[in-house]
Amino acid sequence: MPPSLTLWKRRLKGAVRSLRGARMVARGLASTDHPLLAHIIPIRRCNLACEYCNEFDDFSKPVPLETMFRRIDKLAELGTSVITISGGEPLMHPELDDVIQRIRRNGMIAGLITNGYLLVADRIQRLNRAGLEWLQISIDNVTPDEVSKKSLKVLDKKLELLAEHADFHVNINSVVGGGVKNPQDALTIGKRALELGFSSTIGIIHDGDGQLQPLNEEERAVYHAMKAMEKRSFTRINSFQDNIAQARPNQWRCRAGARYLYICEDGLVHYCSQQRGYPAVPLEKYSVADIRREYVTEKSCAPHCTVSCVHQVSIFDSWRAPQHPATEPANSGAGGLVQIE
Secondary structure: OOOHHHHHHHHHHHHHHHHHHHHHHHHHHHHHOOOOEEEEEEOOOOOOOOOOOOOOOOOOOOHHHHHHHHHHHHHHOOOOOOOEOOOOHHHOOOOOHHHHHHHOOOOEEEEEEEOOOOHHHHHHHHHHHHOOOOEEEEOOOOOOOOOOEEHHHHHEEEEHHHHHHHOEEEEEEEEEOOOOOOOOOHHHHHHHHHHOOOEEEEEOOOOOOOOOOOHHHHHHHHHHHHHHHHHHHHHHHHHHHHHHHHHOOOOOOOOOOOEEEEOOOOOEEOOOOOOOOOEEEHHHHHOOHHHHHOEEEOOOOOHHOOOHHHHHHHHOOOOOOEEEEEEOOOOOOOOEOOOOO
């Protein structure tokens, strides 16, 4: 278990974050003209090469700090509530702490998705000082294989360091699908996360082409066992996965491009990591008009979508504003209509 002082700090920060979150939810219900969540990419490069992942390369340079500051300030101007830093591997950015601090100074919640490999005690303490509020590591298996090196065997010491030093909330996400060889590993990972005082969730991952493969019988059994371990709050917002586990489509209103923005390393706004290229409007030109257009634009990829964060923010508006097929021009300067494949 984490030291008592660390637990106290984590709980205090959690209480403050919950109050801020409640205010953001109320503001989100009152107005639909601002994003609830943005993913921002400070570096596309990654120190791993997971077979199923299509979100990394092995050569990209970090986005310059001043460029990151401009993007964060623009997201604040748009009224964004939460910014999650992703990649690639964001811990490879040499000025990541400054990026986190800029998010916090703009009054937004700061989160981080990392593979965990670069975490040491001092790095965790620096994340504390920068003001990070939550961190997620996705662990794919117990023992590394040719598909993924994000294994419990490799990362368990990193998790122990997080339990000892992190003031911020930590979630460990285990996975099924997408070529994961041993579905039972997800249960082992989830139990270890709870043992260390973290929260635990499960995701259904796509293959290397970004396509969903339906779960087999064993994978579905593991999925339901993991769902029973999740906190009730996670169970509610991740209920869309129940249909995916049964290879059934979800009928929902995807608010990507409006309530959720994915900003790539080039500073373009995309629907999500799996739909890069739509609408591909430069962030500095993104406006309330873009948000309103995408809010009511139907995404044909939505029925089989596995991107949890988009589902989670879209749930706030599931009861209002019917959508229509994409027919209006995007403002990217690329010409043509917004089309979704």
